[in-house]
Amino acid sequence: MVRLEPSPRVRELIREAAWIALHPSQDWLDAFDQATLAAYPSIGEDPALAAIISRSNRTNLIHFAAANLREPGASVPPNLGAEQVRMARELVRRGVDSVALEVYRIGHNVALRRWTEIVFGLTSDPAELRELLDGPVRSANEFVDATLAGLAAQMQQERDQLTRDIHAQRHRIVENILDGAPFNSEQAEAKLGYPLDGSHTAMIIWSDEPDDYHNELDRAAEAVVSTAGSPLALTVVPDAATRWLWSQDAAGFDITNVRHALSNAPGARAAIGTTAPGMDGFRTSHFDALTTQRTLARMRSTQRVALFGAIEMVALLTHDLASTDKFIANTLGDFESASRELHATLLAFIRQQCNASRAAKVLYIHRNTLLHRVEAAQKLLPRPLDETTLHVGIALEVLQWRGDHAEDYGKKRTEQQPGVAPTGSR
Incomplete structure (x- = not known):
């Protein structure tokens, strides 16, 4: 919208009104503070926060009036000075940042009433009053909108920084616990917001995808905690691509719940540790999850969710992948390249003794279908199954996790045994 230039007479009246606005009485300032804080008694009862908001509102008055004193009727740039930044920081850190919008709007309304009183005291000419009210009021609205937009951006920066600070503090505390360094458990629990006694189930959520996918991890971690339905959960951010979680409700980290929680985060994967008691359990469950994650990476497995209990033996057997591949080839022979269906059938047959x-x-x-498949499998094996049952079973267990032959193993076992959780499920 094109802003009309005020007439010379109105420019002088705006400048005079601005001068008066820059020199309010103490009574009016007190009433101004009372009006802006009356809607939030809890803030008014906090002298330090009330003073910060009061100074921020007053600097807005000064900023707007001084701009009109210099350039009557011109657009006024937003006020994003030190007092506004300080208020944004304090409101965010105290968890009441939503108050800023209402406080500024209330202050704006009180200031506009004051401006109306001033201009009516300067002239009674209808045309001059129209210009004195229309232009400056529109300018004040634009000024407040722009200031609030800048303040919202500043508060978002403060929220982001606060989140980073909290996560950094949690990470330092957890690293000390995992390293076995001495620490005060009561202070640690207070800062973590998580009890360190009881039993713990740890989880690692991570992404192998490019940076664009890392934002999914926070949503995935929140979904896991929400699905767990337990307030006794802890999330730590060790780096951009990883989230560490602990829960005192073991059922909350059930593989089915976790898979459901990750359904809207296609770039996220999860490794779940065992459930164990006390401080040692806090550590060992995390290290179990870490072993699970590293095993999946080592084997280039495409498995998205894995339990330590399901992969523990594979983890022990696959530190030397060249030797592992040789063992599989020697044990399975031509059967190594058979269909997944045939592999799954023989593995289920071996598991059922x-x-x-x-x-x-x-x-x-x-x-009969099973027997036909087992017979087909035995024809491909280099040695009779009744002589190599253990070795074949181990080779097939490892093969389930290998990247070129990986399936959602935990899911398959769950589907195959309704009502029976996979080994290692917590």
Whole structure:
């Protein structure tokens, strides 16, 4: 909208009104403070915060009036000086940043009433009054809107910084706990907001994707905690691509719940440790989750959610991948390149102690179908199954996790055994 230049007479009246506004009485200032804080008694009862808000509001008055004294009727730039930045920081750190909008609006309304009183005391000419009210009031509205927009951006920066500070403090405390360094448990619990006694289940959520996906991790961690439904949960941010979690409700980190929580975060993956009691449990569960994560990475597994209990043996057997691959090749022979369906069938058969009826029930297939598949598998094995059952079972367990043959193993086992959690489920 094109702003009309005030007439010379109105410019002088605006300058005179601005001068009066710059020199209010103490009574008016006190009434101004009371009006802006009356809607929030809790703030008014905090002398330090009340003083900060009062100074911020008063600097807005001075900023606007001084701008009109210099250039009557011109647009006024937003006021984002030191007092506004300080108020933004204090409101955010005290968790009452939503108050800023209302406080500024109330102050704006009180100031506009004061401006109306001033201009009516300077002239009674209708045309002059129209210019004195229309132009400056529109300018004041634009000024407050621009100032609030800048203040909102500043408060977002303060929120981001506060979050970083909290996460950095939590990370330092947790690192000390994991390292076994001495610390005051009561102080640590207070700063973490998480009890260190009881039992703990740890989880690591991470992303192998580019930086654009790292924002998903916070949402994924929040979804996991929300799905867990327990207030006794802790989230730590060790780096941009990783989130560490602990819960005292072991059922909350059940693999099915975690998979559901990650459904809207396609770049996120999760490794879940065992459940263990006390401070040692806090550490060991995390290290179990870390072992799970590293095993998946080492084997280039595409598994998105994995339990330590399901991968523990594989972790022990795969430190030397070249030797592991050689063991699989020697044990399985041509069967290594068979279909996943055939692998899954033989693995289920071995897990059920080579009992065809039980294995068929687990796989939801007919017993004869299972026997045909087992017979087909045995023809591809280099040695008879009854002589190499243990070795074949181990090779197939490892193969389930290898990147070129990975399936959602935890999910498969859950589906195969309704009502029975996979080994290691907590």
